Amino acid sequence: MDKLIESINTYISLNESELLLLQNAVEKRTYKKNDVIFTEGKISNEIYFVEKGCVRLFYNVEGNDKTAFFYTEGQFICAGESYTYNIPAIENYQVIEQTEIFVFTKKKSEELLSKAPKLEIIARIATENELITCQKVIASFVTKSAEERYTDLLNTQGELFQRVPQQYIASFLGVSPETLSRIKRRVYKKSCS
Template identity: 40%
Template sequence: MIQHLISFLDSYSPLSREEKEYLEAHIPIQSFSKNEFLLKQDEISNRFFFIINGCARMFYTVDGMEKTAFFYMEKDFVSAYERFTKQVPSKHSIQTIEKSTVAIISVETAQNLLQRFPKFEYLARVMMENELIIYQNIISSFITQNAEQRYLHLLKHRPDIIQRIPQYHLATYVGVSPETLSRIRKRILMA
């Protein structure tokens, strides 16, 4: 299963045999059933993840309600927020949505990779740039779009998410209650 991660990284910058072997030796794969937590709010995380198959969501708990901020699918890195700075209790949770298999990268392993293989400095930067762009687009969408527009955007550009994710998670993701997402969907069908 680690091959999925290796070939993903390999597609950005071909890896040497040594690098591949290091990854195989130091990155464990773990299976999670549906609704398991990869990270719970207030925990201090010392690892991050790469989704090999299945999917997960990141969410905040606000006044007892769960508001999901991201979905992670196959080939996505599940970033540990603030992983670049000091270790602090997490403000969010990460939970599988389906049965999933996940590569687990500890902070220690990540640091070793960076020190040992210069190529991983490059890879880390590319991954970070990708993440930056994703964040920029999310911020932009919060500012320039309403819930209906965000849902339409998902319909058009991420039909996989619409398919796989329960509607009440999509609702909080686009920023409304499940009831009004239902009404938005009705409005869309009417038009």
């Protein structure tokens, strides 16, 4: 739970009893490559924290998967609108590689908050992360070309190119796999010049 505690400690410090309550409130789950954690149409009652691994957020658009984001170690995941308003979700979460996740169910979270109210920070962090993620994705598509989005991804999360299948990277960038190959060649040529 080191990454989870470290993430929470950037916002608040926890004493021993709060740490124990936290440990008892979460469930650790391990997923194999390509497992689906959560699917559209369901009502979300869980918040996830990626301890180890990589998770892809995608939407099903007319039968095609459209990748919206990748979550890696130290990030919270929450189908926020579904979780908050008890409505069916439109998103899906799929594991890209073997992944360890800590899960906070709504019931366990409520019990935790009744005993340690300051731990409501967990829901706030998850919600803030989702909002920031959405804003970054929207801003990227509104203000940047596919090549600029590729370069940004390479500079900020370059390890994803070794962890994630190229078709998901292409989908995330909003291009076909063939266009992604051309972009890679252009960026590589520019870096060699």
